[in-house]
């Protein structure tokens with residue numbers, strides 16, 4: 001038995017194991033953390049009200065910061081913060097250089113309809129593309145640069161405007177299974193290891209230098225505190241904010257190269273057909289029927305062709321097709337950069353930075 005009896009995962013997917021009842025580790029983790037959601041959701045919602053009231057009572061210019069990508073989740077977070085809780089919001093968008101015009105329109109419309117202030121932050125395009133190129137050629141990944149950029153944008157804005165709380169639309173409750181074999185977030189050690197002894201390190205300092213001494217800024221994941229039903233979310237933001245999707249099943253229509261990320265992942269690990277992890281998670285958390293998920297995955301598999309924007313992507317990063325093929329032929333090339341670096345050294349760096357300006 002190597003496939004989960006409940007979701008779409010199998011032991012072919014890195015990090016997945018199946019127990020004697022035929023249930024995979026991802027479904028078991030979900031049940032352990034969120035299996036009793038129906039029983040605890042009232043309590044969680046009361047907790048949320050409490051947390052937001054505390055943020056409000058700080059009487060700052062903004063009660064909360066909402067990271068806004070222009071996608072479904074973040075737009076709904078802004079909607080909830082403004083419409084349900086009447087919070088004063090600053091929405092912050094990290095411009096990763098591949099933000100779609102479509103996302104910009106959704107962002108603009110949501111902020112103006114909801115009465116939220118908004119700012120964009122992004123690195124210069126040549127630097128960003130150089131970073132993506134360096135990371136892709138050396139590790140086969142370029143998303144970690146973007147993910148770290150998101151953190152930089154929101155944490156810096158949070159500190160600059162003294163905002164008591166960050167409210168995010170991401171959550172382990174609703175997001176797909178990921179594993180370091182095929183997905184890396186923007187963790188410090190990885191970024192520092194990859195940039196070590198390269199001229200890019202200095203230029204990238206703004207996004208790789210640590211921001212906090214011991215703790216991260218206060219942040220919550222909204223889906224941990226309230227129902228997060230995608231059909232309902234889609235209807236709400238479409239009807240009330242005029243939000244539009246690029247295509248009906250586009251998960252991240254805010255990024256021009258999101259389909260490339262999925263394509264590259266599939267090329268490295270043929271078991272990871274685009275959207276399979278996403279649909280599998282929806283099955284695990286009871287938002288999609290397994291048959292329906294299987295049907296959609298089969299449909300994706302049958303229609304899998306090279307993305308029409310692959311040339312655009314390679315051109316933007318200045319990478320040849322041969323270079324891409326070399327990267328794809330060695331899917332584990334990133335593993336050697338995963339070594340954790342000392343946190344003590346990093347904290348000393350922050351301390352030095354904090355003390356020096358005062359001397």
Ligand SMILES: [Zn+2]
Nearest residue numbers: 004007024027
């Ligand atoms: Zn499962």
